[in-house]
Amino acid sequence: AQKVTQAQTEISVVEKEDVTLDCVYETRDTTYYLFWYKQPPSGELVFLIRRNSFDEQNEISGRYSWNFQKSTSSFNFTITASQVVDSAVYFCALRKRTGANNLFFGTGTRLTVIP
């Protein structure tokens, strides 16, 4: 079975602080894909990143960075120097290699950046 856990339900930070959103996953597949999506108040999910299970290289994109560690089944997301526009719900998701191509989502972390 596939499972994604985002233990942090809500996080509040003051603008310019760094913040890390945790994601822990479970899967029996040896090949799988991990995603992060952002859901702003408008409701639409915005794709942020995809990571293949065989590629553990961390990634940085501007103020965003992702730390993928297979040994701990974690795929954490860090926002550096947070801004008010970062306020949103962030979802981590897992997609297995076989079967249906749907995403298994965590319950999301609501990030509030206080000006």
Add this chain to the structure above:
Amino acid sequence: DGGITQSPKYLFRKEGQNVTLSCEQNLNHDAMYWYRQDPGQGLRLIYYSQIVNDFQKGDIAEGYSVSREKKESFPLTVTSAQKNPTAFYLCASSIPGAGGLGNEQFFGPGTRLTVL
């Protein structure tokens, strides 16, 4: 502009009525999906379609039906059999994962359904 449109944005339904949510995409994607989102929860898959004229049940298909007559369109009908239909519904599309490729899904703006 390429993208996914869902209509209407807000929908109200009386108990016992069927209602159809629209989803259209012009991304030329073969695969389309319907998810349901409840407060404080992640998205759960209702139905998906990998190709025209074919669709499969997801984790919570009971009380829902879909059709896929055209590549661009994947409407979702919420039937009176769905016991708790009030939720936020999101449609998505992707290039199908041939061989399991982890192609990202692109989402529409969603439809918020409220049963009165």
